[in-house]
Amino acid sequence: MSDAVHVKLLIVGSGPAGYTAAVYAARAMLNPMLIQGMQPGGQLTITTEVENWPGEVEIQGPELMAKMEAHARAMGADIVTDMVTKLDLGRRPFVAECDSGRVVTADAVILATGAQARWLGLPSEEKFKGFGVSACATCDGFFYRDRQVVVIGGGNTAVEEALFLTRFASKVTLVHRRDSLRAEKILQARLLKHPKVEVIWNHELTEVTGVEAPKGVSGVVLRSTLDGSTRMLAADGVFVAIGHAPASELVKDQLELHNGGYVKVEPGSTRTSIPGVFAAGDLTDHVYRQAVTSAGMGCMAALDAEHYLAALGEVEPAPQAVVAAI
Known part of the structure; x- marks a missing residue:
């Protein structure tokens, strides 16, 4: 010592x-x-x-x-x-x-x-980290100019990330497992009136899909928190913003x-x-x-x-x- x-x-x-x-x-x-x-x-x-x-x-x-x-x-x-x-x-x-x-x-x-x-802990999430899955829109948003992205979450972090991504992406889909957001009201108002943003309520991410050559994200699988049904959604990038x-x-x-x-x-x-x-x-x-x-x-x-x-x-x-x- x-x-x-x-x-x-x-x-x-x-x-x-x-x-x-x-x-x-x-x-x-x-x-x-x-x-x-x-x-x-x-x-x-x-x-x-x-x-x-x-x-x-x-x-x-x-x-x-x-x-x-x-x-x-x-x-x-x-x-x-x-x-x-x-x-x-x-x-x-x-x-x-x-x-x-x-x-x-x-x-x-x-x-x-x-x-x-925080991450969701999905094997497919881990597989595509750095190849289309991110937790930082300000770090990686630039790479999604004129592309479609998905944001997971419902708090301030998710809404802020989604709004930031509208600067680059052609469409931003925010997926939230409940029927209302936890974010500050002023952020919610900006999000919900933005023409590039769509919100999918009462759904959660269960899988990230993608391709190997070159490695990248092609979409997500979403599951309804109400009836358990699933749906596919095309996406070029996934941003996990759950706190x-x-x-x-x-x-x-x-x-x-x-x-x-x-x-x-x-x-x-x-x-x-x-x-x-x-x-x-x-x-x-x-x-x-x-x-x-x-x-x-x-x-x-x-x-x-x-x-x-x-x-x-x-x-x-x-x-x-x-x-x-x-």
Whole structure:
């Protein structure tokens, strides 16, 4: 362990939660290190227009994340491009081992690893991943100019993906297993009035069909959730947009989880089941899952970490009036 780098505060993961935590922790003179992970900037880096970030009527997701990263760097946070592959929370200082071979020990840790796309788990879905099956319209939509695509899902993710795909595809069919959407009303209104969009209600995807030479998608098999009947639908691409799963693999056997893998935090705080370990953003939030709430939790996590370290006598406690004014 003599080659390990030691920091007061390690932030694992980027995105709104991680970068906001880095800004606040740096301003508190904690000299935080933030390890970005496999997708620096998180889910917003694969989002186009963001219309619900305060102060920005409309901004591109990658641009917003670039600004947040630059802000964290300007405050003095050490931003590292690497990925934590193992995290030992069973002793203090906590130990993080990275893909590059880097080892970091830390007195406190903020987890902001976010969430990852969910898949249906169909063998045919797996077979055609990267060959017509995708979970990222902003990544792959360009390849479907003047072609027909299918989007699976009924929440914000699915509707946003479908609307984005109308820029390229000749037709977008959204398939939802229920008879109403869960997405925000304003998104539903845009979707349902779009001339390129058709919605197939009360159906689910059971198979992706395709060809081998060259490998690609040719259609889908849909099953009615009402009577079990099936139908074929021609398609050149399939976009699975059924939400995300919390990226809690690093800590699943160490921290208390709930609601299908989300890290459990104390109500009104970001404290986890291990003192000195805090969690923020989509890793903990199975209700709101918004960029702005993730950023708010990042702020909370940094302040919680500062108070924790101050109680141990490792940092000077911030004046209460200053904390309240931030």
